[in-house]
Amino acid sequence: MAGSTFGKKFKIMTWGESHGKALGVVIDGCPAGLELSEEDIQKYLDLRKPGQNKYSTPRSEDDKVEILSGVFEGKTTGTPISLIVYNKSQRSSDYSEIASYYRPGHADYTFDVKYGFRDYRGGGRSSGRETIGRVAAGAIAIKLLEIFGVKFTTYAKSIGPYEIDMDKFDENNINNDVLRMPDKETSEKAQAYLDKVRADQDSVGGVIECKIDGVYPGLGDPVFDKLDARLSYAIMSIGAIKGIEFGEGFNVANMLGSENNDEFYMNKEVSKFTFDLIKDVSKKTNHSGGVLGGMSDGSQIVFRAAVKPTPSIATPQRTINKNGEDITVSIKGRHDPIIVPRAVVVVEAMAALTILDAMLENMGTTILKP
Amino acid sequence: MAGSTFGKKFKIMTWGESHGKALGVVIDGCPAGLELSEEDIQKYLDLRKPGQNKYSTPRSEDDKVEILSGVFEGKTTGTPISLIVYNKSQRSSDYSEIASYYRPGHADYTFDVKYGFRDYRGGGRSSGRETIGRVAAGAIAIKLLEIFGVKFTTYAKSIGPYEIDMDKFDENNINNDVLRMPDKETSEKAQAYLDKVRADQDSVGGVIECKIDGVYPGLGDPVFDKLDARLSYAIMSIGAIKGIEFGEGFNVANMLGSENNDEFYMNKEVSKFTFDLIKDVSKKTNHSGGVLGGMSDGSQIVFRAAVKPTPSIATPQRTINKNGEDITVSIKGRHDPIIVPRAVVVVEAMAALTILDAMLENMGTTILKP
């Protein structure tokens, strides 16, 4: 039942509905001593906030975060950090109609079955606004991981049929790009495509890719709490994600072992007296996506997640209402024609929460030196 | 650290190494009153045991399971069920060489980094024999779910380039087929392909598909413990799995909302006085794969998992040894040229453990009638 709790050591509990008073998260288990300000969190919330451009919902929200506890004299104290974002623009009238029927592709029906009724205003708890808590907590995880040299690069890899050209990869373009693509040219094509889709009152999906550098090898706990298993759990828990794959991913199904295995080699002169298991070992390729046997292998962690098209579309659709009548509906309101760009930072946040938790879980694993 | 524990209510702890005395699992939280015999478990272990045919390792193991606790007068008592399988064929000599180097595609290196040393005999804890505990526990979950009308159909969907033809789908062929394919014709082609791959001292991957019928709608707990998120965690925790997708999966990236949304309809005459939210509602399509908003939607749950080629191959590969020297190795021993067929029952077991846990977690979610 208690499904809004995530993490074992860096544990978070998110709360809030689309049209409630506020949304937020409590983080229980953040190490003490981290310098933390509201600005550290705000910059990530700004990447997901609505109304940034024509490809996101025009709902007007500042999404200003406030730290209510757990920080003293500019540093985390080790006690729970409570973060809150007040809702400003709850135009419930926009949504009152949807109380009466089940939107295709949405959780209206499953919420009613599970709980007996639902907060239908703007999707309630199933709204994308739920991710505010994820991103706010993730911002802290990212800041803490930076201290240990971990760096995330997350972006839209494809939107509809348009996939980025890796040769034109420009990391700096990501956060400047309305579609969060690292390839400006592809982004422009995708934007033109999106304009057409929007005009057709439709929506489209895409793929988000996340690359994580600097992860110490050995994170992840066999046999169930493998790092890729926990990342999959984290990413698949984001609404609209329908698949995840690591490294070669689904390509492995038609690869040979001799193609897919990554060979190890010594990446420097071995020191005269000791062989440093971490510094001296490298892989020639990274088909594995940075995970071997469920543990980080010291190379870049790479995964991709498939994002479905926004289910809210104005195109007429058949469905049923709460009286059990077959009806036709056209979902009006303030909807994104594409979820991918705003979901990029959510994916990064969930990845960071997972990596940090695995790092904290890993402490005390051995009394031997690796 | 404690990564060998799975589940919240139907909680399992697996243990054992490839060449240790035994392997097993303890199940804590199995409901009392289930009729259970060793045969109920054995039939699933037999589907994964080695030496079944030329496509699985010739290691000779009976894998006979023994129930040590938790069952009295033929029924589960509600207390922990301890299951044990003794190892018979520990030919450690086969594996002694691998103590000295890191096999490409294996967890040798990551185990050494994480724990400081490793049980190198047959891969120790990272061996596929680890899945004995999963399958034994899963067998009990499957039996319990049967009572509630839940049915699993799991099979090899593709091996290398050979994918089954859905028009020739024959469920009865699955367990009779050496490759666990429901399409005899494709299986024969895949077998011919595998013979060639084996002759080349190589290995190949594939895709496993799992379909789950009869799942009550509303299972899964937003926002993190979504049913698809937990299934992803469970399946991705199986060694060699590199990706998972639900329903349309990665296809959604290039689908329109109007294509991907599943329309609802009334699947029968509504009764005069009441509208039964569960019996009367259906979806015209199932692009979602049976999950909406992270909860089962009453239709068939469908997911696919990508399985990498067996990393143990006799083809010479470059790697390093524990002295930090670059070397060439050829992995000899008793290895499967393809993991897929024996992993089918493992996927089914993990899916069952997850569905059962979600069902037990769901109890008490509401004091209202759905």
Add this chain to the structure above:
Amino acid sequence: MAGSTFGKKFKIMTWGESHGKALGVVIDGCPAGLELSEEDIQKYLDLRKPGQNKYSTPRSEDDKVEILSGVFEGKTTGTPISLIVYNKSQRSSDYSEIASYYRPGHADYTFDVKYGFRDYRGGGRSSGRETIGRVAAGAIAIKLLEIFGVKFTTYAKSIGPYEIDMDKFDENNINNDVLRMPDKETSEKAQAYLDKVRADQDSVGGVIECKIDGVYPGLGDPVFDKLDARLSYAIMSIGAIKGIEFGEGFNVANMLGSENNDEFYMNKEVSKFTFDLIKDVSKKTNHSGGVLGGMSDGSQIVFRAAVKPTPSIATPQRTINKNGEDITVSIKGRHDPIIVPRAVVVVEAMAALTILDAMLENMGTTILKP
């Protein structure tokens, strides 16, 4: 690390410091459909709020609770319930001195050792104000348990040397009594005693007793999650509690088996055809305190908790400061001379959270009828 999380199914996370902006709690896993208003929670917070009388700190706080999420149209939705209480009276100047030294009997020293520094304002997270979150969440648990017929009676059993006379037990006196004693006469004697203790700039301890009626037999999960074990964990987690005992408690150490065992008997005519295991069975005595083998036995659950004297006293005490100097201090400020009366509702809240969680955990334990 994540020590501010409690419960398995009815899971709560509390947050906030004595002199921070606010304190609160998020409840994840509350069943949907419970009618809930702020008033339901406020009445319990009022029982613990400061400034009620001369035996509690004169700090002036309304402690008004606000529901931020999880309730829609007057009913819980099954999603997280976020509750907040803003601090009004943070006179940090009162406490600034204590930043420099370690108060005897307080957590100042242990916080510094554990976290590297501390929020010293009013004790920060170790302040009794932390219990606001417990009481707010407990109020919801109590309301839900009422539906199932569970009733709590909690009170001060003794204060200093004054113990209530069970023959003069008057339940109605409890919440009207400044000391929360059910025996007016003893309360008056204790008040006179407290006046003297206060005049001496000292403090005193006491014993809280909690009786729980209407608990269904069979709650609690052998062997570790016994109901009394979980209640002990819950109650001992309240600051200032130094001991807990059930039924005869420490008396059992010098009792004979023939004295301590509770004999069973049939408490009514057995129906002609069936013997109702729950309705028909009673115990002649209740030395066990309502728990047998770690499970509720259908009789009243009874436990007592020992509360230490308030450590903040104006009496001069020796201690050390942060420079490592031996000093003498006299703790000024707004302190309760006795913790017991305000802790009564905290004990009740924690007991309710535990019983409710055990009840939810118990669902699905058996597929047989008891």
Add this chain to the structure above:
Amino acid sequence: MAGSTFGKKFKIMTWGESHGKALGVVIDGCPAGLELSEEDIQKYLDLRKPGQNKYSTPRSEDDKVEILSGVFEGKTTGTPISLIVYNKSQRSSDYSEIASYYRPGHADYTFDVKYGFRDYRGGGRSSGRETIGRVAAGAIAIKLLEIFGVKFTTYAKSIGPYEIDMDKFDENNINNDVLRMPDKETSEKAQAYLDKVRADQDSVGGVIECKIDGVYPGLGDPVFDKLDARLSYAIMSIGAIKGIEFGEGFNVANMLGSENNDEFYMNKEVSKFTFDLIKDVSKKTNHSGGVLGGMSDGSQIVFRAAVKPTPSIATPQRTINKNGEDITVSIKGRHDPIIVPRAVVVVEAMAALTILDAMLENMGTTILKP
């Protein structure tokens, strides 16, 4: 439901019934690299095994432990450690009668209510033999804690009316004493008393005291996972324990703040440049029992647990049978007249499991130096 699992990082799952094939425990999360042999575990099991003397059940069991996994080349590997003890002396005939009725003071009734039926042979899972798993796992925890300088001293403080004289405390007497008392004289008096109690076909209770030295300050996680709260949970989960108290315990109820507070002092010359928060700080007294604000304070941890008299007595008692008839019973069989001596090592084991878990949980709590 899953009540046989204990610990967060050093997680254990125990299993087995009194008259089943075997009992055991799996430890998931033991740090790698600990030297471990069966003998390390056996010496603790020998302290609890039956038939040691006339004060314990004459049931004849060797209780020989076997390590089945998780240890390689004499060291723990970081993977689950499975330990098994086979039952030898299952004289089920002794117990067959009790299938039909509910023994006073036992869990027969509550098991039937909870699970619908029970394994009645020797009490099944509610038998004291259940503690084999606790002691076996605890032995590993004790060994690991020794490396960090933690030492346990656990003993019978009182049996019936006989309490040890602290002036005659002789630690070496504990394990040589049939009653596990550190005071030979009091033990002899208690033995004479027990002989009389046994002749009367009765049983008696007592108090176990546990002292833990060398615990690093700062262990335990406010606000719920306080060290004393977690120890209480662990100890109260042992069958027959009815109360627990720390330091002054229930005495605090009638102490003044000025009596109960422990003053801090500098226990050595402060070094010229730095003040070592851990080495330099001491308390003049230890009324707190080594815990302040729920965290270890660097002084000795002291707690006492009240043990009820063995419920199995031959003295005739009234009860009911499964047909709902009032009957008189006399419990025959192989029972201890006193639980205390054999429970001493169980208390120590549970304390060690808790301290070790708190130590592992504490890692990563701060990025600041204490």
